[in-house]
Amino acid sequence: MAGGRLVSMKDVARRAGVAVGTVSNVLNRPEIVSPDRRERVEAAITELGYVRNDAARQLKLGRSSTVGAIVLDSGNPFYAQLVGGIEAAAEDSQLMVIAGSSGNRERRERMYLSLFEEQRVRGILLASTGGSTDLVEAIRGRGTPVVLVESDPEAHGSSVSVDDIAGGEIAVQHLVAQGRRRIGAVAARQDLRQVAARLRGARRAADAAGVDLEVIAAEDLTVLAGRTAGEALVERSAAERPDAVFCVNDLLAVGVLQAFAFRHQIAVPEEIALVGYDDIAFARSTVVPLTSVSQPADLMGRTALALLEEEIARPDAAPRHVSFTPTLVERESTTG
Structure with a gap:
């Protein structure tokens, strides 16, 4: 001063x-x-x-060296890995990344979108709740490119996604192949596209195999919510319990596993086999290593930034949609 x-x-x-x-x-x-x-x-x-005063400098130059990234839940290691991929690619391009978490809330998502536009970021990478389509289109119309991550492949504008329907399908197909006939699916926030798609795939596989699929509602997509759902299953009689559980993310699966392991009430996988989704790093080091549907978070982040750079270089080019196919990583929670 x-x-x-x-x-x-x-x-x-x-x-x-x-x-x-x-x-x-x-x-x-x-x-x-x-x-x-x-x-x-x-x-x-x-x-x-x-x-x-970098903001004034950017305004004069007409372009920023900063990219905004908005994820659904910064507490989920999957999104930490996704942002890590964005940051690695941004470093290669001499860009900086500012990341924010919407907490799965539309209001906060819209706040971050408006803030990033006001800061004149180079572009925005958005894992959306699905409730900000109008604002995204308005921001694009004013000249700031937005690339959607984990979006519907048919969405307007460039996007990076994973075939979550296929992911839910391969999870249940795996459980059926292990001889399981009564399958539970633990899920929360079914209004989110990703969750709805994973359940859709799970139902498709269950119907094709002629097995029962019970959707078990959780309060949130967290470990604690998974533990609460798992404790409710522990309270059921053996005849009323599913013999396999598919959780729509690994955090829920870890919580369910904790509930099952408490006082060794339910053996995994002998009594109930368990599959998660995301294959976060912690999945391989749980008490019983967790079988999980893997999606390439780091590669998704890198690809999203590449698409953003393409849009900046060629604003009139047709949008591109890149969709990855998830894979199943088998561990002891289903094959032990």
Whole structure:
């Protein structure tokens, strides 16, 4: 601060005894400035505490070096890995990523979308609750590209997705192949596209095999909610329990497994086989290693950023949709 106000480039130039243009060159193209002048400017910047107004610089240049990423739940390791993929790709492109979590709430998602647009980010990567389509289209119309992640492949604009219907289907097909005939599906937030698609695939596989599928409602997509759902299953008699459980994400599956393991009430997989979804790193190190449907979170993040860069380079090009096929990772929770 200089006299209670923000330090400007003019203040730095005056202290260093150079022109304002020289200060700008030191900040943006230091290789063209002589070592002596560069050292004087850098010393003045340090002494005065000058901080570049990057927002103003971006407005002048007409482009930002920052990308906004919005995920559904930052507490879910899957989304941490997804953002990690975005950040790795952004680093390769000399970009920075600002990430926010909507907490599965439309209101917060819309808040982040508006904030990122106001900050004039280069573009936005969005794992959406599905309730902000109008705002996304308005932001695109005003010139900020938005790439959807975990979206419906038929969605407007470029997108990256996983075939969640196939994911739910292969989970139940695996349980049927293990001889299970009474299958429970633990799910919450069925209004989310991903959850609805996974259940749709599970029902399709159950119908094809002629087995029962009971949807067991959880309060949220968390470990604690999974434990509560699992405890309710423990309270049932052996004849009333399913002999297999498919959870729509790994956090729910970990909670169910905790409930089953408490005082060794239900043996996994002997009494109930268990499958999760996402194949987070923790799935392989649970008390009973968890069979899970794997989706390539890191690759999805990298691909989403690549699509965003394509849109920026060629704004009139047709949107691209990239869909990945999930795979089943078998572990002891179904095959032990």
